[in-house]
Amino acid sequence: GAGVSQSPSNKVTEKGKDVELRCDPISGHTALYWYRQSLGQGLEFLIYFQGNSAPDKSGLPSDRFSAERTGGSVSTLTIQRTQQEDSAVYLCASSLTQGRYTDTQYFGPGTRLTVL
Amino acid sequence: LAKTTQPISMDSYEGQEVNITCSHNNIATNDYITWYQQFPSQGPRFIIQGYKTKVTNEVASLFIPADRKSSTLSLPRVSLSDTAVYYCLVGGSTGYALNFGKGTSLLVTP
Numbered sequence: 001g002a003g004v005s006q007s008p009s010n011k012v013t014e015k016g017k018d019v020e021l022r023c024d025p026i027s028g029h030t031a032l033y034w035y036r037q038s039l040g041q042g043l044e045f046l047i048y049f050q051g052n053s054a055p056d057k058s059g060l061p062s063d064r065f066s067a068e069r070t071g072g073s074v075s076t077l078t079i080q081r082t083q084q085e086d087s088a089v090y091l092c093a094s095s096l097t098q099g100r101y102t103d104t105q106y107f108g109p110g111t112r113l114t115v116l
Numbered sequence: 117l118a119k120t121t122q123p124i125s126m127d128s129y130e131g132q133e134v135n136i137t138c139s140h141n142n143i144a145t146n147d148y149i150t151w152y153q154q155f156p157s158q159g160p161r162f163i164i165q166g167y168k169t170k171v172t173n174e175v176a177s178l179f180i181p182a183d184r185k186s187s188t189l190s191l192p193r194v195s196l197s198d199t200a201v202y203y204c205l206v207g208g209s210t211g212y213a214l215n216f217g218k219g220t221s222l223l224v225t226p
Contacts, residue, residue, distance in 0.1 A: 004159075035216070042203070043160070043216035091159045105152075107159025 002026070004108035006092050012114045013082055021077040021111045025094030032075050033095075033105060034067060038088040046090075049075060082115045089113070120204045125221040134191040136220050138204030141185045149180060149187045152203045154219070160203060164189070191222075199224045 005024040013019050025032050034046040045059040049069045060066070064082075069075040079086055089110040095103035121139040128134045140149070148167050152160035164171055166178040166187070177190040191198055203219040 042218035045215065093159065104162040104165075105160075107161065110157075110159055 004092055004094055004106050006090075006108040006111050008111060009109065010112045010114075012116065014116050015084060016081050018078065018080045019082055019113065021079075021090050021092075021113070023075045023077070023092030023094075023108060025073060025075070025092070026096075026106055027073075029094035029096050029106070030072065031095040031097065031103065032069055033093040034075070034077050035091045035093065036061075036088045037091060037110070043091065046077070079113075082113075084115045087113055087115045120206055120215070120217060122202075122204050122217070122220045124218065125223070127223050127225065128194050130195055130224055130226055131193050134194050134198070134222060134224075136189045136191075136202055136204075136222070137186055138189070138206075139186045140204070140206045143184050143206055147184075147206050149178065149184075150205045150207075151176070151178065151189045152205065152216070154201045154203065156200075160216070163202075194222075194224045196224050196226065198222065 004026055007022045011019055030051055032049040035043040036046055037043050047054055047060055047067050048056040051072050052069050064080045067075060067077045077090060089112050091107055091110045093105040093107045095105045097103050122136060148165055150165040151163045153163050154160040164173055164176050164178045166180050168180050168184060171178045179188040189202060199222060201219040201221050203216045
């Protein structure tokens with residue numbers, strides 16, 4: 001079946017604009033994760049969804065970042081008033097069960113965001 | 117969440133066995149050890165997971181000593197295509213370890 005998909009694959013925006021990044025998880029996966037990876041850095045956890053709720057928003061770097069998940073499936077990560085330091089690859093992952101660590105996370109290809 | 121320490125980078129020649137060790141001194145009883153691999157411009161992918169002793173699959177082996185304070189990912193006879201970043205994660209059923217850190221960047225050369 002299809003893996004995790006993300007859109008757009010690349011996004012170039014101007015400082016101060018809002019952007020929306022989309023993630024389509026693997027069908028039937030209840031857990032969904034967003035990460036950010038800056039150039040040469042490891043993955044930084046942003047937010048985790050269990051179904052439609054987000055029990056862990058601790059990684060969101062500022063109130064300019066928000067995310068939602070509807071219907072237990074598609075998720076959107078929104079960055080308002082983008083700053084140059086927001087430039088990074090945003091990765092989405094999903095896993096089958098309710099967020100237990102032993103679950104394998106399946107990653108999408110990422111969205112490369114460039115803020116000019 | 118257990119903190120992990122692994123080398124920043126490693127180099128190897130094709131055909132050699134590569135062992136990457138991860139230290140996790142404060143691993144908890146319920147924690148599992150999981151390794152992911154990330155190629156450039158791709159998301160990470162699961163390689164192997166274990167709790168104790170040895171786990172082997174078609175890609176790698178994972179060795180975990182009795183005290184579980186470290187683990188070693190073993191890649192047999194690496195090829196150029198094994199050049200990637202390898203992440204060690206530790207976590208368990210009481211939560212979900214989402215700290216990938218910077219991983220170990222493995223470079224395989226001819």
